[in-house]
Amino acid sequence: MVEEVGSCKRTGPGYGTPLEAMSGPKEALIYVPCVYNGTGREKPDFLATVDVDPNSPTYSKVIHRLSLPYIGDELHHTGWNACSSYHGDPSSNRRFLILPSLLSGRIYVIDTQKNPKAPSLHKVVEPEHIIEKTGLAYPHTSHCLANGDIMISFLGDKDGNAQGNGFLLLDSQFNIKGRWEKPGRRAEFSYDFWYQPRHKTLICSSFGAPSVFTQGFNLKHVEDGFYGRQLFVYDWPDGRLKQTLDLGDSGLISGEIRFLHDPSKDTGYVECVLSSNVVRFFKTQDGSSWSHEVAISVKPLKVQNWILPEMPGLIVGLLISLDDRFLYFVNWFHGDVRQYNTEDPKNPILVGQVYVGGLLQKGSPITAVTEDGKTWQADVPKIQGHCLRGGPHMTQLSLDGKRLYVTNSLFSTWDRQFYPDVIEKGSHMIQIDVDIEHGGLKINPDFFVDFGAEPDGPCLAHEMRYPGGDCTSDIWI
Numbered sequence: 001m002v003e004e005v006g007s008c009k010r011t012g013p014g015y016g017t018p019l020e021a022m023s024g025p026k027e028a029l030i031y032v033p034c035v036y037n038g039t040g041r042e043k044p045d046f047l048a049t050v051d052v053d054p055n056s057p058t059y060s061k062v063i064h065r066l067s068l069p070y071i072g073d074e075l076h077h078t079g080w081n082a083c084s085s086y087h088g089d090p091s092s093n094r095r096f097l098i099l100p101s102l103l104s105g106r107i108y109v110i111d112t113q114k115n116p117k118a119p120s121l122h123k124v125v126e127p128e129h130i131i132e133k134t135g136l137a138y139p140h141t142s143h144c145l146a147n148g149d150i151m152i153s154f155l156g157d158k159d160g161n162a163q164g165n166g167f168l169l170l171d172s173q174f175n176i177k178g179r180w181e182k183p184g185r186r187a188e189f190s191y192d193f194w195y196q197p198r199h200k201t202l203i204c205s206s207f208g209a210p211s212v213f214t215q216g217f218n219l220k221h222v223e224d225g226f227y228g229r230q231l232f233v234y235d236w237p238d239g240r241l242k243q244t245l246d247l248g249d250s251g252l253i254s255g256e257i258r259f260l261h262d263p264s265k266d267t268g269y270v271e272c273v274l275s276s277n278v279v280r281f282f283k284t285q286d287g288s289s290w291s292h293e294v295a296i297s298v299k300p301l302k303v304q305n306w307i308l309p310e311m312p313g314l315i316v317g318l319l320i321s322l323d324d325r326f327l328y329f330v331n332w333f334h335g336d337v338r339q340y341n342t343e344d345p346k347n348p349i350l351v352g353q354v355y356v357g358g359l360l361q362k363g364s365p366i367t368a369v370t371e372d373g374k375t376w377q378a379d380v381p382k383i384q385g386h387c388l389r390g391g392p393h394m395t396q397l398s399l400d401g402k403r404l405y406v407t408n409s410l411f412s413t414w415d416r417q418f419y420p421d422v423i424e425k426g427s428h429m430i431q432i433d434v435d436i437e438h439g440g441l442k443i444n445p446d447f448f449v450d451f452g453a454e455p456d457g458p459c460l461a462h463e464m465r466y467p468g469g470d471c472t473s474d475i476w477i
Contacts, residue, residue: 033099047075049062050063063117079152083475085477097112131157145237184241187206231290314332405430427459
């Protein structure tokens with residue numbers, strides 16, 4: 001539905017098509033969840049507003065902090081109450097940011113409309129109410145639905161068992177409606193998800209059981225089956241599990257998942273964290289089921305002075321540009337950000353790469369060893385005199401595809417295990433300039449947000465959201 005307002009037509013939030021979104025206004029603000037949980041600092045997590053307008057006197061600065069009322073939440077991923085799936089509904093708008101808390105199970109609803117530079121707390125959905133009505137705990141991904149509901153994936157039950165996973169539905173007033181998936185055949189895991197309405201399909205990845213990954217990473221837990229290697233295919237919007245894709249050893253710990261943005265396309269990609277592969281999934285030729293193949297492989301590196309003789313890339317932070325031309329991800333261990341041309345979805349081509357941290361940067365005791373026995377370390381530049389700590393994790397791309405923002409906290413327990421300096425000194429946010437014509441990545445030397453300099457002490461920065469929408473939240477129908 002399109003509403004006439006004077007001589008103009010008013011539509012709902014977002015954009016009519018992904019290509020239309022690429023012509024949207026340039027981002028001026030970014031919201032960043034910041035975590036104190038797990039750092040040893042007894043402070044509540046907060047939502048930071050970062051100024052990303054280069055013409056502003058507060059460019060590259062945190063200009064507001066919304067401190068949340070509880071300690072121990074561990075903010076993680078975020079989502080919106082409305083996106084481009086509502087574009088035809090002029091009564092809706094992208095006003096509320098949804099903040100699921102991975103450890104406490106609490107869900108915060110943040111009003112970003114009253115004052116976009118200084119968002120305010122609108123509502124809290126308490127974990128005991130969610131558990132009482134659905135049995136779900138450990139929330140992760142939040143997506144808005146075209147009917148006004150909000151759907152959130154949960155990784156397990158209150159005891160951290162992955163078999164208790166599922167999807168929570170909230171109505172437009174953020175009241176608990178119940179579970180989305182139908183009783184019967186159950187998925188073994190739940191993590192990130194994406195739906196493609198024209199193909200009547202939702203696909204969910206399978207990271208691992210909260211009871212183990214919240215304690216840190218242990219390779220034996222992979223061998224014991226506490227981490228997933230599957231994709232779970234559901235009927236959309238019915239919620240019936242119709243197929244399980246076993247990715248095998250090439251798909252250990254499937255994480256962030258993305259369909260192509262073109263809603264007519266029946267293909268997408270999922271990062272497989274430990275195997276360090278990107279797997280392409282697609283409909284079979286007769287359209288009756290879904291299949292998969294490895295599209296990108298990052299080879300493990302032989303290393304010295306590490307816990308294992310070989311180091312996987314540990315792929316995270318996968319996203320796709322709105323025109324479906326480029327795919328991005330980072331290697332949390334190796335420390336590089338990568339850009340692939342995906343104009344041929346079956347054969348992505350590496351066109352951009354830059355090192356922004358990692359375990360192998362110069363000055364680290366860990367070195368990589370080449371086939372001829374030589375050692376090497378990555379040359380990671382300083383930004384405004386700051387050393388780049390930890391490894392890159394979350395990514396967010398501007399609507400026009402020209403700016404890639406990167407933070408460097410994965411999860412507080414894993415940060416402490418692999419990058420203790422991030423726990424001690426805090427994380428940061430950087431911007432990478434993107435060549436969208438030929439491919440290529442270059443660090444912007446004028447942008448650096450140091451979350452190690454926060455008034456309450458160093459904190460961990462995670463996923464990023466623009467007030468006007470972005471390529472990891474908007475779904476077209």
